Amino acid sequence: MKLLVAAAVLLFLETGLSTAALAGSAWSPPIRVVAIQVAENSGVLRLGMRRSIELTAPFIFNPASCVSLEVDFNLTGFDVPTHYFDVQLSDSERSVAEQRQLLIEIYAAFATGRNVSLLVRDDLCTTSNGRVAAGIQILN
Amino acid sequence: MRSSAIRIASLVVGFGFCSAVSAGSLLSPGVGRIASLFAISGYDILRIQYTTDSSTEFKNHNPAGCTVGPDVFDVQLDVADRSAEEQRQLLNAINLAFMTNRNIKFFVRDDLCSTAGTSSQLRIVTGVQVLN
Numbered sequence: 060m061k062l063l064v065a066a067a068v069l070l071f072l073e074t075g076l077s078t079a080a081l082a083g084s085a086w087s088p089p090i091r092v093v094a095i096q097v098a099e100n101s102g103v104l105r106l107g108m109r110r111s112i113e114l115t116a117p118f119i120f121n122p123a124s125c126v127s128l129e130v131d132f133n134l135t136g137f138d139v140p141t142h143y144f145d146v147q148l149s150d151s152e153r154s155v156a157e158q159r160q161l162l163i164e165i166y167a168a169f170a171t172g173r174n175v176s177l178l179v180r181d182d183l184c185t186t187s188n189g190r191v192a193a194g195i196q197i198l199n
Numbered sequence: 200m201r202s203s204a205i206r207i208a209s210l211v212v213g214f215g216f217c218s219a220v221s222a223g224s225l226l227s228p229g230v231g232r233i234a235s236l237f238a239i240s241g242y243d244i245l246r247i248q249y250t251t252d253s254s255t256e257f258k259n260h261n262p263a264g265c266t267v268g269p270d271v272f273d274v275q276l277d278v279a280d281r282s283a284e285e286q287r288q289l290l291n292a293i294n295l296a297f298m299t300n301r302n303i304k305f306f307v308r309d310d311l312c313s314t315a316g317t318s319s320q321l322r323i324v325t326g327v328q329v330l331n
Contacts, residue, residue, distance in 0.1 A: 098326035
């Protein structure tokens with residue numbers, strides 16, 4: 060039994076996931092993805108957002124002080140224009156598998172209507188001066 | 200068997216895109232939904248049929264003035280100026296929209312039509328918005 064516990068602890072130490080956020084990034088308050096856009100030659104996956112609770116915090120969350128925060132998605136029943144974050148489709152700091160997994164989780168959150176918290180870069184904006192999402196936590 | 204082979208051969212002969220020029224695309228003004236997807240081995244397209252209850256603005260969006268046969272759009276799968284990841288995400292987003300029956304808008308080319316396997320000129324999708 061003792062051996063088993065020791066083995067389990069060792070295994071945990073070996074494979075334990077880091078909880079540290081990426082350097083130069085911060086987690087957003089809860090928001091909900093209400094639109095996904097892929098447009099030719101833009102090089103980004105654009106996420107339209109809705110506040111999940113009646114707070115303005117997610118909308119003004121802008122750690123890198125990017126200039127372009129809104130885009131016109133024309134979503135019926137929601138504020139227009141819609142706030143958005145971009146995921147860069149070719150990111151040299153991230154492996155292909157890691158990038159693909161991030162995108163899969165974004166699709167999962169959208170399809171199931173979950174709230175999410177996005178890891179947003181605090182040192183970088185996109186070339187169109189939008190906020191850059193580099194990670195995702197899928198919430199309740 | 201033989202008639203099937205002839206049909207396939209005819210389709211192959213009919214397959215092809217108009218000559219490519221520099222891309223320009225316009226977002227459809229209305230919203231639609233996807234009724235069905237066609238993917239055929241050997242053809243570099245994904246053909247998307249939209250539902251009959253899609254909005255009129257969506258149905259009529261035809262910036263390139265294609266002749267428009269059936270209620271479909273084509274996505275070109277072999278596009279040199281689109282990155283592999285961008286292409287993959289475009290197809291993922293289309294599949295997601297289809298599986299979850301979401302409203303969509305398409306970015307449609309304004310300078311090119313598709314003639315893949317048909318005598319009609321079909322509209323070409325270069326991007327998608329999947330809405331709530």
